[in-house]
Amino acid sequence: MAFDESQPQSGELPSDASVPKVVVSRISLYLRELQRLEAAGRATVSSGQLGTLLGFSDAQVRKDLGFFGQFGYPGVGYRCDELIRAMRDILGTNQAWPVVMVGVGNLGQALLGYRGFGRQNFSIEAAFDADPAKVGEVVQGIRIQPLDELAATVADRGIRLGMLVVPANRAQEAANALVAAGVEGIVNFAPVTLTLPPGVQQVAVDLAIELEQLSFAVTSRFSRMAASVGDSAGEASDVSLPPAG
Numbered sequence: 001m002a003f004d005e006s007q008p009q010s011g012e013l014p015s016d017a018s019v020p021k022v023v024v025s026r027i028s029l030y031l032r033e034l035q036r037l038e039a040a041g042r043a044t045v046s047s048g049q050l051g052t053l054l055g056f057s058d059a060q061v062r063k064d065l066g067f068f069g070q071f072g073y074p075g076v077g078y079r080c081d082e083l084i085r086a087m088r089d090i091l092g093t094n095q096a097w098p099v100v101m102v103g104v105g106n107l108g109q110a111l112l113g114y115r116g117f118g119r120q121n122f123s124i125e126a127a128f129d130a131d132p133a134k135v136g137e138v139v140q141g142i143r144i145q146p147l148d149e150l151a152a153t154v155a156d157r158g159i160r161l162g163m164l165v166v167p168a169n170r171a172q173e174a175a176n177a178l179v180a181a182g183v184e185g186i187v188n189f190a191p192v193t194l195t196l197p198p199g200v201q202q203v204a205v206d207l208a209i210e211l212e213q214l215s216f217a218v219t220s221r222f223s224r225m226a227a228s229v230g231d232s233a234g235e236a237s238d239v240s241l242p243p244a245g
Helices: 021-039 047-054 058-066 080-091 106-112 147-157 168-181 207-237
Strands: 097-102 122-128 142-145 161-164 185-188 201-204
Touching: 021 047, 021 058, 021 080, 047 058, 097 106, 097 147, 097 168, 106 122, 122 147, 142 147, 147 168, 161 168, 168 185
Parallel strands: 097 122, 097 161, 122 142, 161 185, 185 201
Antiparallel strands: none
């Protein structure tokens, strides 16, 4: 394991273009696990222990962290508090991120009540909906606003991140409104690909796709098991029995 007592400075971090998205996803997983370990009173962890907890090899953990510098201490491993701070620096969650939501249907209301955002320095500061019947309602302490107040709210509160929780046929229109208001990154829960200008980032969250991936994994597993059982049965049928008597 490569160790270095120094922590990488923010100016030394690689550009996002040079880091595979799957690596960034695993950094988030490492951060969650480290936070859980620290809350349980754990002070240090090795790459092997961290990898085992998440189903990765120790080499994978070291390779992922190697994109951003060298961490840890010989004979000690990683100090949980230091690695948590480093990962927050990497992910940009070492600061508060106000978020604006467009679309306050059933899923939107559930997201407004999700407490996990706050633990990672995200907070939904404003919510908007095109339905006049919803405007003015208060959900989880947030008053639903009309869309014509979006630009002013984003500017007044310095909001750079947005969530789209609208039907597919309204997603592009809502995304355009967020971009026009100055939002720089959008999490899109609608099952449609958005067309955004350069410089505006997007992350798609399609729950149906996630279920499809899961069903594929389960189906493939049972297909392999069935094939294995079939092969075993075939081998057994080829065994020659001695003649009776």
